[in-house]
Amino acid sequence: MSLAHYACGSREHGLNRRRFLQRSGSTAVAGSAIAGGLGSLTTGLAAEQLKAQDMRIVVFNMHGGLSQLESWDPKPGTKTGGPCRSIPTSVPGTHVSDLLPYTAKQMHHLCVLRGVNTSEDDHGKGAYMMLTGRRQTAAADYPQIGAVAARMLNDESRGLPGHIVVTPGGGGGKGNEAAYLGPKYSSISLGGSKPPPNTTKPDGINDEAELRRHDFRRRLNEEFLTRRRTAITDAYTHSYEQALRLMERRDVFDVSKEPQADQDRYGKHDLGRQCLMARRLLENGVSFVQVTHSNYDTHNENFNFHIEQLGEFDRAFATFVSDLFDRGMLEKTLVVVLSEFGRTPNINLYYGRDHWSKAWSIVMAGGKVARGAVFGKTNDEGTEVVDGQVDHGALFHTYLQAVGVDSTQSIAVDGRELPIADPAAAPVWKVLT
Amino acid sequence: MNLPIDITKTHVVHQWKHDRPLIACRISPDGQQAVSTSEDSSLQLWRIPGGEKTVLKGHESWVHALCYSPDSQQLVSGGCEGSLMWWAVRADAPSLLRKSDAHSGWIRGVAISPDGSTLASVGNDMLVKLWSMASGEKIAEWGGHERHIYSVEFHPSGNQLITGDLLGKVHVWNVADRKLERTIEATPLYTENKGQQAEYGGVRSLAYHAERKELIAGGTHKATNPFGAVHEPLILRFGWDDGVLRKSHACEGIPGGLVWRVQWLKDGTAVGVSGGSTGGLLLFFNDSQEKEIHRFKLPSLARDMDIHLESNMVATAHFDSHLRISVMNV
Structure with missing residues (x-):
């Protein structure tokens, strides 16, 4: 009988919840039904094979709610279209907003999903759904895609964290984004082009003293962990060891090491530096990077703000996708552009658009995603999905399938097998090759 | 013979409806026609005073x-x-x-x-x-501007051109040689809201008064929540010769407003049209005080304005698809 990972050794912990369910009378049927259809991907050979594929994910989180009408699903000349027009792309017959001229030239790498319906117009809840694939409930918390990627894809021997969020100022992240996977898979937050803070050795400490300090800490930890090991203490230990590895590989986070020409190509603004940082991290083997671009919550003067924001995004994103392709990385990297929701087709009094989750768009590229494709369709004024409707649950499955993770399988957590993605949803197979 | 202006008696005399929300408007110099634009990308010509409409596409x-x-x-x-x-x-x-x-x-302004x-x-x-x-x-x-240019006006001499941008920079150009003569700082009209990571405001409109040698610039300030339309109308009054700010014309009780256009009355009263979550307002300011001397509440949120001085008419373009003609007397 195996013990739960954090068991104190008492007899009570010799029987975990799932084992109890599987052994007890009528509930054994239910228990095995839950676990029966799921194989674990996080142990043994399957896990090693998955990591050997060396797949990565990068998410562009368009914070606040990117307008689909000013980006991926323009409706020029209609009541809801606004002043922006559509332009042809590198894929004949596919048009995007004229605010994305550089991205339009990379459309042959992209797959636009225009039928997203998440039915949730609240910022926090919408973001939760798009990043976890589940609706938030009081009863359970679920890990974000970044934490799942860190757990499933990251090769820890590289000495780099598997889940990194890049924001302009370095804030955000944390919270309970890893949920039951444990804080080890929560994000490290980076500010633009800077290495993580406090990753240099204090001036007054030489190498020998540094070694002694850490040896001493490790001895105390080991002694303590033999008696009182918990997820929290493991997280503390992991944080120290991760920090040491980060100090050794600090240069990975220094965008100034990139050629000046590349820094110019990406743009001399926060997002340009964030995108270049993302490329650098992915090249060095980080399994998941989230680039956050703020702010698209444009209830007021939607068009002015989208011109400003997408003016930054367009060139930086197009350069990023083009670079991944040129460097042979796109096959191994899933790129996702998402928001918590889209924006209303209706234009309000203040030239604004409000929250709209019933018919909006996301974009995927790379990995096993079909290239140069459009999936799903909205009606003429963009008020509802008329074909290819997908939701957050289906998208979460699809992200994982696109990097070779069988999202219908389970993940082993402290002796329990938990579905990786919502068992009630399924991948959007039509956008995968 | 027109009655003299009495801004306190301003009232709507005509309202003409188009099919879609309006954006901009002007009155012809002879006062016989007005034009509006709308969210259907058309122009509408309106005959004054009958209101007969011709649509230009x-x-x-x-x-x-x-x-x-x-x-x-x-x-x-x-x-x-x-x-x-x-x-x-x-x-x-x-x-x-x-x-x-x-x-x-986008073309933002013509003159x-x-x-x-x-x-x-x-x-x-x-x-x-x-x-x-x-x-x-x-x-x-x-x-010469570093950000989007929002407004343009000729100096009455025709020798200088005045342009204003998002950052609140007002550049004065020599028309003959296109050289920048000087810059007037209207930066109170610009907000960098770091919390929302947004830049907002700008010089939405400019107007020059030849006799007073004053320039006014309209826009917004106190943009505590630009994404949520929480910002207040502001008109800045500058001396032309020295470029010094003489008055900051702000208003109380308008938490959602932006001055889309500013113009002068002959007596030096500055007029701004404000549209935002507080509604549509005509705001009147003189040089004796910073706050307004009068405000006229329009029936709907306004997005543009044009004053015809000879007839005391004011045209306003509204979100509710109406072009309204008001007069500033009884």
């Missing part, structure tokens, strides 16, 4: 920039698709005279020189361009 996007020639015979419109269009607007059947692909991106010979246009491509009104040929173009 041609732009592929919304139109924010409008200007009549001094003789009222021509109208120039600038669209968000970057086109300038010259219209003959006094024929029985108004028609398009010519079209130019003028700017990359015609006092002698009617030259058109100036500005836009999101951060360029200032001059055009011959007679031929439509481009005469010159130059840069």
